[in-house]
Amino acid sequence: MNKNIFSQIYNDYTQQIEAGTLKPGVKLPSENELTEHYSTSRETVRKALHLLSQNGYIHKMRGKGSFVLDMNRMEFPVSGLVSFKELSQRLGRTARTLVYEVSLIPCPQHIARQLQVQEKEPVWKVVRAREIEDEKVILDKDYFLASVIPSLTQDIASESIYEYLEGELALKIAYAKKEISVEQVTAEDKLLLDLKRDTHVVVVRNYVHLEDTTLFEYTESRHRLDKFQFVEFARRMPNEE
């Protein structure tokens, strides 16, 4: 429903490529042809193609044209900045969310450091397990600044918090820094997840910022080793210097 011409073009092609209507290796119409087809200017077409290229949908070759890439798009899980609900919808898996806790608390010290905020500053703490095929394999611990999010309920937490933030509260989520590492399991992990004899979990730390750059959310996502996967598309940057 975006009215920008360039995102129209972008969406047209992401949809066709994801649906398989456009198969890997196929050549896209040239920029001049697209310019005419969408009755727009070439720079606008190029903006859309650049986005497609950045996101691994196509590859552009000077003198030849733009070609659809084969990136096994099915398995793009944790990549980017996407909520669990959006993910499970895209994957179409049998996924369920269990809400353990939704509470307004004074910020504990170790979280205050992550959120760069005063200790005792009120924050929402949300603890949820993600169940895939009847096993609790991900433990999500979210902390939101209460100054940004006045209210939060168990119902919202069992659906999509992001949907609520962007829809109801009209918050503009802009960017995040994500850190992936592997750490020892905690007593809490053992209690709230279906772990076997695991000694470690994958920890994804997420620092999420709004449009005005305020850091408003810190999330710790703890994944069972065997269910963790991360896929990324990267382009080689020309040498700096």
Add this chain to the structure above:
Amino acid sequence: MNKNIFSQIYNDYTQQIEAGTLKPGVKLPSENELTEHYSTSRETVRKALHLLSQNGYIHKMRGKGSFVLDMNRMEFPVSGLVSFKELSQRLGRTARTLVYEVSLIPCPQHIARQLQVQEKEPVWKVVRAREIEDEKVILDKDYFLASVIPSLTQDIASESIYEYLEGELALKIAYAKKEISVEQVTAEDKLLLDLKRDTHVVVVRNYVHLEDTTLFEYTESRHRLDKFQFVEFARRMPNEE
């Protein structure tokens, strides 16, 4: 040494931000001011600023300006498509490479599947350990199509293979798909790495393509759990549909 105006501007600012000359929160000159300063057009300035924004250096705010972000740039390790040599230079750590094997072999079956090539097709196999602070913590197993890389030596493998490919052979590396997961340690891991009682390693699979989209390299990077970290910067995409 890039003569494009937009990458001039991009490099000017990445350097200043990485060096700390420009501190987080500082406002950049407006696009109009930059246009004048670099005697160029506004769209060219915007191209550079867009790149800076994509890579987490700045954040643009309509009506306000562009601002330097604080992304603890020190710890950007495995992100993007960067060779180990480039990484260790940037980190300035005491890093060393041990070459275990450089050999031209007929492609084994399980690798042929990864490289999407006929079994027995000749490939270069390179096995190296990466030592950080006197511990072998990463095992890199690379497979290159011999049809693309006619020759390869132990000397090259102990330096930077990418430098050789891009410098000597003038290969144009374009993009890669990267998969991160956690797997059981193998006998080979135990033999070639300094593992303790570890039962698992982080496995980063890399499928690297050239400008003409040929898949020419498959790399399996096996990291000791406690030394693995991955940091990513992500921007929220506006809703598709």
Add this chain to the structure above:
DNA sequence: TAGTGGTCTAGACCACCCG
């Protein structure tokens, strides 16, 4: 209201690929 970034246009010239 003046200044900012977001989108778009209609051109231009270039480097590259291929028949």
Add this chain to the structure above:
DNA sequence: GGGTGGTCTAGACCACTAA
């Protein structure tokens, strides 16, 4: 030589922010 994408220009109008 004709077609492709890569870079750049000099404008335009819009949406948003701040004083």
